[in-house]
Amino acid sequence: MVKKRRLDNNGSTGFQVWSIPRAPRSARKKGLYKKTTDGRNFGAIELLASLAGKLLHENENSASRAASEGCNLLLIPKDMLQYKIDTVEKSIKSEDHGSSGGGAFALERASENSQQKDSSERSPKVEGDTTWDGTSVSTNFACCEKESSESKSTVSKSVNFCSEVSKSEKIMAVNEQAVVVSCSNDSTEEHISKPCSTNAISAGRKDDMRFYREDDDENISRFSKSRCTKSKPSKHSHIIIDRRIRKLLSFKHWKPAPQLKDVESFGSGRNISSNKRRINRHSLYYHDLLYKRKKLLDGSCFMNTDEVLSSEGHYRSHGVYVNQYDPAAFDAMDSQIKFSIKSFMIPELLIDVPETATVGSLKRTIVEAISTIIGRGFHVGVMLHGKKIHDDNRTLLQAGISCKGNLDNFGFMLEPNLTQSSPKSIAPQDSHILPCNISQQLTRTLDKVISDMGVSHSSSDPGNSTSVSNNNVDNSHDLDVSLTQDIVTGKPSFESGDLPILQTSLEPLAVVPANMNNKGSEQSQRRTRKPFSVLEVEALIQAVEELGTGRWRDVKLRSFENKDHRTYVDLKDKWRTLVHTASIAAQQRRGDPVPQQLLDRVMAAHSYWSQHHSKQVGPIDGAPIEITDDPVALPSIKV
DNA sequence: TTTAGGG
DNA sequence: CCCTAAA
Numbered sequence: 286m287v288k289k290r291r292l293d294n295n296g297s298t299g300f301q302v303w304s305i306p307r308a309p310r311s312a313r314k315k316g317l318y319k320k321t322t323d324g325r326n327f328g329a330i331e332l333l334a335s336l337a338g339k340l341l342h343e344n345e346n347s348a349s350r351a352a353s354e355g356c357n358l359l360l361i362p363k364d365m366l367q368y369k370i371d372t373v374e375k376s377i378k379s380e381d382h383g384s385s386g387g388g389a390f391a392l393e394r395a396s397e398n399s400q401q402k403d404s405s406e407r408s409p410k411v412e413g414d415t416t417w418d419g420t421s422v423s424t425n426f427a428c429c430e431k432e433s434s435e436s437k438s439t440v441s442k443s444v445n446f447c448s449e450v451s452k453s454e455k456i457m458a459v460n461e462q463a464v465v466v467s468c469s470n471d472s473t474e475e476h477i478s479k480p481c482s483t484n485a486i487s488a489g490r491k492d493d494m495r496f497y498r499e500d501d502d503e504n505i506s507r508f509s510k511s512r513c514t515k516s517k518p519s520k521h522s523h524i525i526i527d528r529r530i531r532k533l534l535s536f537k538h539w540k541p542a543p544q545l546k547d548v549e550s551f552g553s554g555r556n557i558s559s560n561k562r563r564i565n566r567h568s569l570y571y572h573d574l575l576y577k578r579k580k581l582l583d584g585s586c587f588m589n590t591d592e593v594l595s596s597e598g599h600y601r602s603h604g605v606y607v608n609q610y611d612p613a614a615f616d617a618m619d620s621q622i623k624f625s626i627k628s629f630m631i632p633e634l635l636i637d638v639p640e641t642a643t644v645g646s647l648k649r650t651i652v653e654a655i656s657t658i659i660g661r662g663f664h665v666g667v668m669l670h671g672k673k674i675h676d677d678n679r680t681l682l683q684a685g686i687s688c689k690g691n692l693d694n695f696g697f698m699l700e701p702n703l704t705q706s707s708p709k710s711i712a713p714q715d716s717h718i719l720p721c722n723i724s725q726q727l728t729r730t731l732d733k734v735i736s737d738m739g740v741s742h743s744s745s746d747p748g749n750s751t752s753v754s755n756n757n758v759d760n761s762h763d764l765d766v767s768l769t770q771d772i773v774t775g776k777p778s779f780e781s782g783d784l785p786i787l788q789t790s791l792e793p794l795a796v797v798p799a800n801m802n803n804k805g806s807e808q809s810q811r812r813t814r815k816p817f818s819v820l821e822v823e824a825l826i827q828a829v830e831e832l833g834t835g836r837w838r839d840v841k842l843r844s845f846e847n848k849d850h851r852t853y854v855d856l857k858d859k860w861r862t863l864v865h866t867a868s869i870a871a872q873q874r875r876g877d878p879v880p881q882q883l884l885d886r887v888m889a890a891h892s893y894w895s896q897h898h899s900k901q902v903g904p905i906d907g908a909p910i911e912i913t914d915d916p917v918a919l920p921s922i923k924v
Numbered sequence: 925t926t927t928a929g930g931g
Numbered sequence: 932c933c934c935t936a937a938a
Contacts, residue, residue, distance in 0.1 A: 812932065838926060853926075858932070861929085927938075 815850055817859055822879055825856055825863070826886045833894040834860065863887045 817825070824844040832839050837853035837860075845851040866874050867884035 814932070835927070837928095854928095855932075857926095857928075925938100928936090930935090931933080 812850070816877060819877075819880065819883070821845075821848075821851070822859070822863065822883055825859060826883055826890060828856075829860060829894070830886065830890045833897065834891070835894075860887075864891045867891075 825840065828840040828844040832843065837857040840856050841851065841853040845856060863879070863884070864887055866879060867887045871878075871881070
């Protein structure tokens with residue numbers, strides 16, 4: 286899935302970026318959209334670069350048009366930028382000269398030049414109804430090219446990158462005057478509507494995206510950090526890129542910040558997942574996005590620009606984001622450009638909290654630790670299983686934190702504290718970049734807290750103690766890769782640009798799950814494994830013996846009606862594994878052993894129902910088949 | 925929504 | 932367990 290491609294357009298700055306183009310599910314499923322390891326696939330930046338190059342030679346009209354639709358995005362090499370700024374400034378004043386779709390046009394040509402073949406990525410048209418008040422919203426990218434043999438530029442190039450992908454719209458969201466953007470799957474609607482308020486726009490200027498030199502992490506190069514305000518609308522131009530780019534660069538890397546209502550059901554990923562799935566196709570897309578993102582973990586692919594996008598297509602106005610640059614992640618690739626959204630980062634915080642500490646003291650500890658870095662103005666909430674722990678007087682032990690052990694459902698929540706809000710102290714603009722990311726650090730902190738406390742498995746459910754234990758093992762194991770995963774999964778981040786929300790929103794900013802390093806968070810969170818008990822297995826076998834396979838819903842209704850955590854899909858899966866288990870040597874079986882007797886029944890029922898069409902002639906209640914008397918039901922030896 | 929399978 | 936094409 287990882288697509289990388291270098292583009293050297295018109296001899297201008299070459300961009301290289303990691304991009305994860307999407308293809309329709311069907312295409313992907315059928316392998317029509319296999320990744321190409323030779324990097325033949327286009328990259329978003331490549332298109333952007335092409336565009337930039339083209340734009341350099343386009344007339345001002347294009348720029349004007351672009352600026353008028355600045356909700357999209359811009360990516361221009363810095364050296365071009367100066368040029369564009371000038372031209373845009375002029376043309377903005379003279380208004381749009383009717384060069385509708387100039388940007389798109391450029392893009393189309395660019396795509397041709399870049400040998401873009403994918404028909405599904407046909408050059409789209411600029412949305413005619415997209416409006417823009419002409420005010421610039423800009424986000425800066427400072428990029429640093431890694432020196433490579435093929436790179437012409439030996440020195441870093443700076444790029445201005447203005448797009449919804451990165452900042453502008455997010456910032457608008459901050460002020461709750463968001464540009465409404467609804468994203469959806471390929472070839473469907475996207476709406477960029479409502480011009481952003483200048484107010485919102487002005488907030489965007491704080492954003493800053495940077496590229497780091499891979500080989501010089503500590504000496505992070507910062508480049509163009511220009512900003513735009515409503516007073517200086519044209520400081521940065523905007524060039525509209527079509528929805529293709531938008532999808533490439535943004536949607537697949539966006540993730541919504543959990544709202545409290547989502548968080549409330551944090552502990553039941555299933556509910557979240559299924560509910561989300563019902564909302565609309567946006568959420569479907571989102572869900573898919575997360576899924577893909579999750580898959581990216583394996584592919585070491587990343588390009589993270591965190592965004593807030595609710596399933597309704599509205600930006601949420603609260604969220605804590607941390608974007609993170611992980612050198613290690615890049616090491617795996619010979620990428621030339623690394624970039625990271627400027628984030629509000631916090632150095633590692635190690636906090637020792639005794640098990641007997643109270644929740645309140647834990648909160649205070651966290652607040653203290655963080656506030657020394659970002660200042661006051663917030664407080665920390667502790668979430669466990671989707672519920673805020675309000676009783677600060679309870680100890681962690683009493684709160685169940687030490688007992689649960691399962692950090693899946695444990696997290697912190699940074700909340701604004703209006704009484705102490707102080708923009709200056711909270712949002713140190715252009716603050717130095719600290720080496721760590723808050724979510725990660727919170728994670729680590731929490732992990733440490735938990736580990737220091739020593740996980741006491743005083744679980745009341747003996748059947749779960751093992752899984753609890755396993756979870757802890759997993760957590761510690763995953764810790765090492767949390768950085769990468771943060772990037773890939775786009776964990777909520779804490780950006781200076783977002784910080785103003787701290788003063789404007791009463792709602793929790795976000796939940797920072799303690800184990801953000803886990804594969805999924807929020808709605809994509811995998812259900813905690815719940816092994817089938819022997820009794821359940823027996824019930825399943827019983828039901829299948831009577832109903833046959835292929836009637837999992839009936840099986841569910843019959844024997845697992847009151848077990849919400851066992852879906853018919855689960856039952857089906859379990860049966861499949863049972864059949865498999867029964868067919869392999871006992872020595873190869875894992876997990877809690879299932880009595881051979883039951884496995885024999887499994888094989889018998891499986892054989893029987895594979896010979897009989899369960900759907901049609903399934904035995905009825907009270908008249909279960911006598912499998913053991915059926916010749917074909919004899920335990921099969923075959924594998 | 926269910927079923928059936930791949931992962 | 933998850934995900935999803937098909938039915």
